[in-house]
Amino acid sequence: MRKTLRALGATTLAAGLVVAGTTTASAHVGVTPSTTAAGAYSLLTFGVPHGCDGSATETVSIQMPEQIITVTPSVNPNWDVEKVMEELDEPIDDGHGGEYTERVAEVVYTAKTPLPDDLRDAFELSLKLPEAVGETLVFPAVQECEEGETAWVQVPEEGESADGLDYPAPSFVLTAAEGDGHGDATSDDMSEDEAGAENVAASSEAGTSGASGAAAGTPALTWVALVLGAGGLVLGLLAFLRSRAQS
Structure with a gap:
C-alpha cells in the first residue's frame, strides 16, 4: 500500500x-x-x-x-x-x-x-x-x-x-505586493465599460469639434459663393446688352 x-x-x-x-x-x-x-x-x-x-x-x-x-x-x-x-x-x-x-x-x-x-x-x-x-x-x-x-x-x-x-x-x-493600489487609473486598470465610455466621450468631443469647425467655416464659403454668383450675373447681363446692341 x-x-x-x-x-x-x-x-x-x-x-x-x-x-x-x-x-x-x-x-x-x-x-x-x-x-x-x-x-x-x-x-x-x-x-x-x-x-x-x-x-x-x-x-x-x-x-x-x-x-x-x-x-x-x-x-x-x-x-x-x-x-x-x-x-x-x-x-x-x-x-x-x-x-x-x-x-x-x-x-x-x-x-x-x-x-x-x-x-x-x-x-x-x-x-x-x-x-x-x-x-x-x-x-x-x-x-x-x-x-x-x-x-x-x-x-x-x-x-x-x-x-x-x-x-x-x-x-x-512570500513577498509584499507591488504598488500600493492607489493612484490614477490607467487603460490597463479600466473595465471594458469604462474604456468604452471613454472612447464614446472622445468620439463625441471629436465630432463636436468637427461640427464647430464646419459651422465656423460656413460664412466664408457663403461669401465666396455669393461673389462668384454676382460675377456670373454681371457677365450674363453684359452679354445680353451686347447682343441687343448688335441687333
Missing part, C-alpha cells in the same frame, strides 16, 4: 533522513509560482525533470503547507489526480457566509503510463497564498517510481542554503 506523503514527510523531517535512490539527482522537483505576493491567488507549477535513478515515475505526491486550505489542481491528461483531505481542528470562515471544516492536505498525481526517466512533466495547482510576507512556504514531495522513490523533503536549517541539500523540498518565500 502506498505510503502517504504526510506520514513519510513527518518521519523523514523528524529523523533528518531522505528516502531516495543510491545516486544524487542532478535536477530537483521544484515549484515555480506565477506570483509570490502574500494574499494573492497564484498558479504553482511543479516540475518533475527525471525519474528515480533511471526508473520511470509512477506517482508524485505533493504536501500542502498547513496555512493552505483549498487547492484546485489543473487536469493533466497523462495523470489521475486526487485531493487528500484533512479535518480541521476548528472550522474556518470561508468569507462567503459558510465555513471550512477540512482542508486539502495533499495532492497526488498517479501516472496512467509511467513517465520515462528521460522525459519531464509538470503539474499546476491554483491556490490563495497566505497573508504572511517573508514566510517560506514548503511543499514536501515524494516521487515514487517503478523501482525506488525519491523524497524531496529536506528543509535547510536557519542560515543554511537549500542549494547545499541533495533533496530539497519545493519552496518559495
